[in-house]
Amino acid sequence: MNQKYWDELAENFNERVFEIADNELNQALATTIKKLGKQSRTAGDFACGAGGTTAALAAHFEQVIAVDYAAKLLQQACKRVKGDNIRFVEVDLTKNKSTAIKVDVGFCINALIHPVAKKRKRIAATVFRSLNQGGKAVFIAPSLESYLRTYQVLAEYLVSAGKNRKKTVRKISATAQKEIFSLVEGIADVGAVATKHYLHDEFAQFLEGI
Numbered sequence: 024m025n026q027k028y029w030d031e032l033a034e035n036f037n038e039r040v041f042e043i044a045d046n047e048l049n050q051a052l053a054t055t056i057k058k059l060g061k062q063s064r065t066a067g068d069f070a071c072g073a074g075g076t077t078a079a080l081a082a083h084f085e086q087v088i089a090v091d092y093a094a095k096l097l098q099q100a101c102k103r104v105k106g107d108n109i110r111f112v113e114v115d116l117t118k119n120k121s122t123a124i125k126v127d128v129g130f131c132i133n134a135l136i137h138p139v140a141k142k143r144k145r146i147a148a149t150v151f152r153s154l155n156q157g158g159k160a161v162f163i164a165p166s167l168e169s170y171l172r173t174y175q176v177l178a179e180y181l182v183s184a185g186k187n188r189k190k191t192v193r194k195i196s197a198t199a200q201k202e203i204f205s206l207v208e209g210i211a212d213v214g215a216v217a218t219k220h221y222l223h224d225e226f227a228q229f230l231e232g233i
C-alpha cells in the first residue's frame with residue numbers, strides 16, 4: 024500500500040475505492056463539514072484521494088488545501104473539483120516536517136489504514152501539527168466492529184433462509200480466518216490488501232496518544 028499502489032487505482036477511483044463523502048447514509052460527515060464550515064475559515068483534506076471530500080469542503084470553507092502523495096489521484100481531484108478556493112499539494116504525510124500547511128480544521132478520511140503502525144502515527148501527527156491554534160481535526164477510519172459484524176449478519180441471513188446453522192458458521196469462520204490477517208492488530212483484507220481496522224476505543228486512544 025504505497026504511492027504506486029494508490030496511483031494505480033486512479034482510473035475510476037470512485038468506483039474502485041469506497042468514498043465516504045459520496046456514499047454515507049446518515050450524512051454524518053456532510054453535517055460535520057457544514058457545521059465546522061460555519062465556525063472556521065480554512066480546511067485541510069489530508070490524503071484527499073480523488074477529491075470526494077474536497078468537493079464538500081470547498082462548498083463550506085473559504086479556503087481548502089487538499090494534500091496527497093499520489094500524483095495521479097491529485098490530477099483526478101483537480102479535474103473533479105473546480106474552484107478558486109482550493110489548492111492541491113503533493114506531499115508525503117509520513118515525512119517529518121512534510122508540510123508547512125496551517126488550517127483551522129483538518130480532515131483525514133480513511134487514510135490511517137496502512138498495516139504499519141509507524142506510518143499511521145506519522146500521518147495523524149502531521150494532521151495535528153498542521154492545525155492553527157485551537158484548530159480541530161476530523162478522522163474517519165475503517166471499523167473492526169463493522170468488519171466482524173458482517174460475518175454475523177451473513178450467518179443470520181443464511182440460517183434464516185434455511186441453511187444449517189452449524190455448517191454455516193463453520194464455513195463463514197473459515198472465510199473469516201482467511202480474510203482477517205491479524206485479529207489482534209485489526210489487519211484485514213480489503214480488495215486483497217491488508218488494511219488496518221480499528222475498534223472504537225482503540226481509535227480514540229490512538230488519536231489521544233498522538
Ligand SMILES: C[S@@+](CC[C@H](N)C(=O)[O-])C[C@H]1O[C@@H](n2cnc3c(N)ncnc32)[C@H](O)[C@@H]1O
Nearest residue numbers: 029042070071072075091092093115116117132
Ligand atoms: C482510501 S483513500 C482515501 C481518499 C479520500 N480521503 C477519500 O475519503 O475518498 C487513501 C488515500 O490516502 C493517500 N495516502 C496514503 N498514504 C499517504 C501518505 N503517506 N501521504 C499522503 N497521502 C497518502 C492515498 O494516496 C489515498 O489517496
